Amino acid sequence: MKxxxxxxxxxxxxxxxxFSDLGNDVICVDKNRNKINNLKKGIIPIYEPGLxxxxxxxxxxxxxxxxxxxxxxxxxSDIIFICVGTPTKKNSNGADLRQVYAVGKEISKSINxxxxxxxxxxxxxxxxxxxxKIISRNKNKKYFSVVSNPEFLKEGEAIxxxxxxxxxxxxxxxxxxxxxxxxLYSPLISKGAKYIPTxxxxxxxxKYASNAFLATKVTFINEIANLCEKTGIDVEHISIGIGxxxxxxxxxxxAGPAYGGSCFPKDTKAxxxxxxxxxxxxxxxxxxxxxxxxxxxxxxxxxxxxxxxxIKNKVVSFLGVTFKANxxxxxxxxxxxxxxxxSKKGAKIKYYDPTGSKKEFEKLKNVQFSFSIKExxxxxxxxxxxxxxxxxxxxxxxxxxxxxxxxIYDMRNIYSPxxxxxxxxxxxxxxx
Ligand code: UDX
Numbered sequence: 393m394k395x396x397x398x399x400x401x402x403x404x405x406x407x408x409x410x411f412s413d414l415g416n417d418v419i420c421v422d423k424n425r426n427k428i429n430n431l432k433k434g435i436i437p438i439y440e441p442g443l444x445x446x447x448x449x450x451x452x453x454x455x456x457x458x459x460x461x462x463x464x465x466x467x468x469s470d471i472i473f474i475c476v477g478t479p480t481k482k483n484s485n486g487a488d489l490r491q492v493y494a495v496g497k498e499i500s501k502s503i504n505x506x507x508x509x510x511x512x513x514x515x516x517x518x519x520x521x522x523x524x525k526i527i528s529r530n531k532n533k534k535y536f537s538v539v540s541n542p543e544f545l546k547e548g549e550a551i552x553x554x555x556x557x558x559x560x561x562x563x564x565x566x567x568x569x570x571x572x573x574x575x576l577y578s579p580l581i582s583k584g585a586k587y588i589p590t591x592x593x594x595x596x597x598x599k600y601a602s603n604a605f606l607a608t609k610v611t612f613i614n615e616i617a618n619l620c621e622k623t624g625i626d627v628e629h630i631s632i633g634i635g636x637x638x639x640x641x642x643x644x645x646x647a648g649p650a651y652g653g654s655c656f657p658k659d660t661k662a663x664x665x666x667x668x669x670x671x672x673x674x675x676x677x678x679x680x681x682x683x684x685x686x687x688x689x690x691x692x693x694x695x696x697x698x699x700x701x702x703i704k705n706k707v708v709s710f711l712g713v714t715f716k717a718n719x720x721x722x723x724x725x726x727x728x729x730x731x732x733x734x735s736k737k738g739a740k741i742k743y744y745d746p747t748g749s750k751k752e753f754e755k756l757k758n759v760q761f762s763f764s765i766k767e768x769x770x771x772x773x774x775x776x777x778x779x780x781x782x783x784x785x786x787x788x789x790x791x792x793x794x795x796x797x798x799x800i801y802d803m804r805n806i807y808s809p810x811x812x813x814x815x816x817x818x819x820x821x822x823x824x
Contacts, residue, residue, distance in 0.1 A: 394417045402438055509527065515540070564589070
């Protein structure tokens with residue numbers, strides 16, 4: 393099929409490349425000329441394992457094209473995916489839909505034959521209805537169908553999540569577009585993906601409800617971890633003990649430094665904002681947002697306790713600063729609160745991250761990037777394992793540092809406390 397992806401961020405580029413790998417002709421459109429020119433040279437703007445080789449392969453076999461010309465790309469395609477950003481609005485918790493609606497208007501002026509126009513961006517319930525109205529101002533409804541087809545791609549695992557989704561959700565109010573979408577996704581359905589045809593508003597809500605529930609699950613285990621720290625229990629035992637109950641499930645039950653990223657924080661706020669508009673109180677999600685926002689304060693107090701209230705002039709190493717492993721994404725990472733806190737208290741911070749130094753810390757005094765784990769640990773009083781990169785999972789602390797008094801704060805519980813203590817180091821974890 394002939395597809396057009398509008399927006400070449402995580403969603404648009406990953407989905408576009410994967411659709412082309414399934415044999416479709418795909419044009420990825422972006423108004424950022426520099427980005428498009430780089431993509432044509434095989435320079436990928438995002439860190440996503442495996443993406444570069446897929447882009448090169450499909451660009452070479454001409455199934456994947458890049459363009460800045462939205463009008464021409466829409467005219468050549470049958471299915472148009474809107475994959476632009478829907479960030480949180482500056483002065484409220486609602487999703488900023490200006491880009492979605494602007495693209496919808498541009499598409500409406502380029503419709504030369506029947507098109508399926510798909511919202512793949514995460515959008516609040518009723519966005520599809522508004523988009524339909526915007527497009528029908530310029531084009532009769534018989535020439536298009538607006539569909540919601542949310543993505544469930546996790547950063548760092550996006551390609552696998554695309555090719556092996558638990559489910560494909562397609563929200564449409566007409567059977568013709570349902571039939572066409574089912575055929576587009578047939579290669580994934582034949583490999584076991586569940587195809588969930590529903591109406592447009594339901595599909596929009598499924599996306600938000602999924603992310604809000606996952607954020608709730610993570611926050612739940614983070615709060616249980618707080619209780620574990622007070623009662624001498626290891627939260628990892630709780631995660632296993634409850635996760636084996638099939639009604640609960642063991643995924644997204646890893647206690648950590650707070651959820652971050654470009655989705656959970658944005659989507660939890662957006663679903664609450666939508667509910668408020670419909671005079672519905674989502675009290676659980678509101679408390680999840682509050683609990684997660686307060687978590688960095690809790691961890692800062694714990695760091696202060698670990699350093700016996702003497703942070704000034706202490707050398708603190710951060711291993712990993714991104715919001716999770718296998719991404720270079722810093723959005724809403726808890727390190728963006730923890731490092732400034734320590735810097736303000738007069739600590740000397742050295743951080744190492746496999747994806748390199750971060751502009752977010754450039755202006756902070758006494759914060760410097762280290763080019764290796766060893767360099768980051770040199771003369772350190774405390775090492776904080778902030779992100780669960782594989783690179784950190786087999787560090788031989790005995791060999792890598794001479795400082796016998798090094799304290800290890802394992803914010804992802806990737807080490808065995810017993811093993812670390814046996815090496816003679818002081819160990820702190822999360823919920824243990
Ligand atoms: C999320 C959803 O998982 C994905 O389906 C959606 O399409 C986009 O948003 P992503 O934001 O990439 O994906 O990250 P995810 O892997 O979900 O983790 C979100 C946050 O929760 C991260 O900060 C992560 O560290 C944290 N997390 C996740 C935990 O603290 N514990 C866990 O067990 C799992």
